[in-house]
Amino acid sequence: MRLSPTHAAVRRVWTVELSPQPGGPVLACSRCPRRPYPVAAGSARTAALAHLARHVREDAVPEHVRTCECQARGCPWHPRHRGCSGSVLLVLARDRGGRRWRLADACAACAAATDQAAVVPATLLTAPPACCSRSRMSRAPGPGERARVREMLTYLAAALPRFSSAAARLLALQCALRADCGGRVRLPGGLLRGMRLAGYAAPWHELVHAGWLRCSFSGVQGAHGGVAAQLLDVGVLAQSPARGDRAQAAHWALHPAPLGATREAPPALQLTALVLATHTAGQSGSAEADLLTRLCGLSLAQVEDLLDRLLHATVLAGWHRAAEAGELRWQLPGNGLETE
Ligand SMILES: [Zn+2]
Ligand SMILES: [Zn+2]
Numbered sequence: 001m002r003l004s005p006t007h008a009a010v011r012r013v014w015t016v017e018l019s020p021q022p023g024g025p026v027l028a029c030s031r032c033p034r035r036p037y038p039v040a041a042g043s044a045r046t047a048a049l050a051h052l053a054r055h056v057r058e059d060a061v062p063e064h065v066r067t068c069e070c071q072a073r074g075c076p077w078h079p080r081h082r083g084c085s086g087s088v089l090l091v092l093a094r095d096r097g098g099r100r101w102r103l104a105d106a107c108a109a110c111a112a113a114t115d116q117a118a119v120v121p122a123t124l125l126t127a128p129p130a131c132c133s134r135s136r137m138s139r140a141p142g143p144g145e146r147a148r149v150r151e152m153l154t155y156l157a158a159a160l161p162r163f164s165s166a167a168a169r170l171l172a173l174q175c176a177l178r179a180d181c182g183g184r185v186r187l188p189g190g191l192l193r194g195m196r197l198a199g200y201a202a203p204w205h206e207l208v209h210a211g212w213l214r215c216s217f218s219g220v221q222g223a224h225g226g227v228a229a230q231l232l233d234v235g236v237l238a239q240s241p242a243r244g245d246r247a248q249a250a251h252w253a254l255h256p257a258p259l260g261a262t263r264e265a266p267p268a269l270q271l272t273a274l275v276l277a278t279h280t281a282g283q284s285g286s287a288e289a290d291l292l293t294r295l296c297g298l299s300l301a302q303v304e305d306l307l308d309r310l311l312h313a314t315v316l317a318g319w320h321r322a323a324e325a326g327e328l329r330w331q332l333p334g335n336g337l338e339t340e
């Protein structure tokens with residue numbers, strides 16, 4: 001297949017800005033001829049992401065012509081680092097207090113160095129909605145769950161408000177992984193009881209106020225204590241992996257082996273253990289401190305506190321901060337024998 005010559009100059013940066021106006025927020029896009037248009041106050045963030053997602057789908061290009069847009073501009077989006085490396089990713093970043101959102105192709109090194117940025121899994125935005133077709137060939141069950149949960153946590157770290165509680169993040173993760181192609185999801189009472197969130201309205205209200213979903217929770221839950229919701233985040237609606245695969249990932253996230261021994265723990269501890277589990281291979285793991293704090297929605301001091309608690313609960317055998325690498329590293333108990 002011959003490439004069109006315009007591919008060489010393809011620009012894969014899209015920016016939208018929300019500005020408060022007396023009549024409600026207005027969305028302006030740097031790439032659209034369309035004039036700024038009003039969006040509903042409660043779902044302004046979702047409207048912004050939806051707009052960006054549409055551009056990515058419309059402007060799809062072959063993988064090999066994608067380059068680091070950050071480097072192309074002289075790396076203005078982050079402090080200096082050792083240079084571009086890694087694969088080209090779709091990176092969502094926000095600034096101006098969450099009013100401006102930028103989606104761009106950037107290399108893994110630039111993505112990691114950019115503040116307030118998250119990698120958007122290609123499966124979330126670039127694929128057309130897979131609808132609930134049963135594509136059983138998608139992949140074999142196995143270590144994919146951990147990767148899928150890590151992708152979704154990364155996406156949610158950018159899509160949800162920064163101050164979202166751990167309970168809301170855990171709930172959003174379950175909703176995103178269990179939703180059908182129309183964004184409908186129903187969490188049964190047994191599941192919510194297992195998450196120790198049964199009868200607990202606050203995290204639902206958080207997600208409603210963030211414009212991330214609409215739900216039936218009214219304090220009095222439906223039959224058997226389940227809650228039905230409609231997701232409003234189009235980034236999540238367009239997931240291409242088959243629903244069965246996502247459901248397996250959702251299940252793994254409830255018992256994230258090998259760090260699954262925290263069912264009775266408060267949500268912040270559960271979320272931290274889950275984030276660690278997605279960055280653990282064998283008996284040890286590591287992740288950049290910045291990344292961990294972003295994924296957990298907590299300060300570094302809070303994360304370190306929770307690592308201590310996991311240590312006391314013997315979920316971890318040890319942890320330390322590798323200051324030079326900017327990383328947190330941990331080890332699991334045991335003699336190195338896999339128990340999976
Ligand atoms: Zn636009
Ligand atoms: Zn850069």
Ligand SMILES: [Zn+2]
Pocket residue numbers: 068070071083084085106107108109110111
């Ligand atoms: Zn780069």
